[in-house]
Amino acid sequence: VLFYDSLGQAADGMRVMRDAGMNSVRLRVWVNHSTGWCNKEDVIIKAKRAVALKLRVMIDFHYSDFFADPSRQNIPVDWADYDLAQMKQAVVDHTIDVLSALKAEGVTPEWIQVGNETRNGMLWPMGQLITGSSVNSSRMVVNSI
Numbered sequence: 001v002l003f004y005d006s007l008g009q010a011a012d013g014m015r016v017m018r019d020a021g022m023n024s025v026r027l028r029v030w031v032n033h034s035t036g037w038c039n040k041e042d043v044i045i046k047a048k049r050a051v052a053l054k055l056r057v058m059i060d061f062h063y064s065d066f067f068a069d070p071s072r073q074n075i076p077v078d079w080a081d082y083d084l085a086q087m088k089q090a091v092v093d094h095t096i097d098v099l100s101a102l103k104a105e106g107v108t109p110e111w112i113q114v115g116n117e118t119r120n121g122m123l124w125p126m127g128q129l130i131t132g133s134s135v136n137s138s139r140m141v142v143n144s145i
Contacts, residue, residue, distance in 0.1 A: 024056040031076035047107040058111040
């Protein structure tokens with residue numbers, strides 16, 4: 001993907017946004033996307049670029065292999081057969097692994113987001129919140145966690 005500065009010149013996307021006034025980036029982390037996009041290694045590269053540009057960094061753990069949002073909170077394929085204890089440990093291990101790798105590369109995120117758009121839980125179906133007929137209900141019951 002190419003980004004262009006105000007003069008129409010191709011430039012680094014983070015630099016273009018920083019020069020336009022942005023001071024922070026939010027980087028999502030997926031567990032094991034099929035292309036490697038937004039995995040630990042990809043996020044480290046992006047975070048290091050952000051730090052070099054003097055941008056503040058937020059890390060957003062999706063705990064999925066792809067986008068997690070109100071319509072999908074899919075368990076990563078590698079975690080599909082985990083029981084509750086294994087799932088909890090996988091979340092802990094993944095979180096520590098990514099944050100330790102960032103720290104080893106000189107990146108200390110200013111914010112950490114646990115899950116993404118988790119109004120109806122995460123790691124479905126194990127961690128899905130149920131409401132009867134509506135996700136928008138203010139009364140929710142935990143399914144498994």
